[in-house]
Amino acid sequence: MKREIYGNQCLLVTPMNEDETVDEKSTEKLINHIIENGVHGVLIQGSTGEGFLFDTDERKAFMDLVVQYIDGRVPVGFTIESSSTSVAVDLAKYAAKSNIDYLFTTPPFRHPHKDPGIYEHFKAINDSTDLPVAIYDGGAGIELGLGLLEKISQHLDNIKFCKVYLEKPEKVVQISDATQGKIIPWAGHDRLSYLMLRYGAPAMTSAASCILPRENTNMFNYIQTGEIEKARQIYLQMVCPLNAMAFYTVLDYIAAYKMALYFMGIIETPTVRKPLVQLDSIMQNELREALRLIGKL
Secondary structure, three states, rough: OHHHHHOOEEEEEOOOOOOOOOOOHHHHHHHHHHHHOOEEEEEOOOOOOOOOHOOOHHHHHHHHHHHHHHOOOOEEEEOOOOOOOHHHHHHHHHHHOOOEEEEOOOOOOOOOOOOHHHHHHHHHHHHHOOOEEEEEEOOHHHHOOOOHHHHHHHOOEEEEOOOOOOOOOHHHHHHHOOOOOOEEEEEHHHHHHHHHHHOOOEEEEEEEOOOHHHHHHHHHHHHHHOOOOHHHHHHHHHHHHHHHHOOOOOOOOOHHHHHHHHHHHOOOOOOOOOOOOOOOOOHHHHHHHHHHOHHHO
């Protein structure tokens, strides 16, 4: 492992121009914003980053751009998810040639897969790289069983982390127990981040950290030092009001976080790639008011 991967790993949105190409200037500005406000790492091209709407060459080019802008200041994770094992392996090999610190992937998701198929997909990735790999529990609606996670922990040594995106904060403990600590569970749901950290997750991924980098990092740090009341206040007073409007449904959170960053003047446009659509006027207004409530406008 190149560097320790822990704490608040910010899930980066991908700023775009109105023609849906990458807005490089806004990308650099956003990266500087989150790093200067204390995130412990940056994870790119996941669902939040609309990586599923990019072709393979675009994903590689964006990775190279982000690595250039971050310039070693914090660890960088790159999402290699694909329902094609060969595509995921190709992306993993490409990342290994760059200054990527870890990889992130879902199970194959195009159609239902049996546990043996998911295991072989992860095994191919594991065997293709020396980088640490984080896998996704709950991504695309696919929950990883504890038996499968136990098997992975016993045989796939490069799989070090598991992001939990389930409305089951207690699964953080279950994963630790089932894998005897070999796979480290991450809090992976912005609406439940605080609770998952309270159940003992030693790291988190957060799309909301594009808007609240300092606050989420402080929340994480306070929980690690046992200052629970301070962490709870950040969650209830800052994180919850934002996500009440930005993450009220999984269908709109990408557009909402981009709109928030646009309102805050950090990115030039709130453009999302088709077939994603922008928030309607009512939700835009409510999001703006939530940002005012938490002092971001």
